[in-house]
Amino acid sequence: MSEAPKTRPKVPEGKTRFVTTRQMAPNEKGFVGYETIWEPMQKVAEYTTPKTP
Numbered sequence: 001m002s003e004a005p006k007t008r009p010k011v012p013e014g015k016t017r018f019v020t021t022r023q024m025a026p027n028e029k030g031f032v033g034y035e036t037i038w039e040p041m042q043k044v045a046e047y048t049t050p051k052t053p
Contacts, residue, residue, distance in 0.1 A: 008026065008032045011023045017039075018038060018039045019037070019038055019039070020037040020039075021034055021037075022037075023035075
């Protein structure tokens with residue numbers, strides 16, 4: 001029987017509305033991780049105090 005391959009295939013970058021996922025380079029043990037980058041989901045508005053009546 002054949003053994004599992006030692007290298008992982010290159011995975012393309014995944015992009016959705018708020019998240020981008022990239023494959024990282026393998027470390028010395030051969031572990032391949034994934035980097036997740038989140039985009040802001042909402043805008044932050046500047047607060048102004050209301051006028052007094």
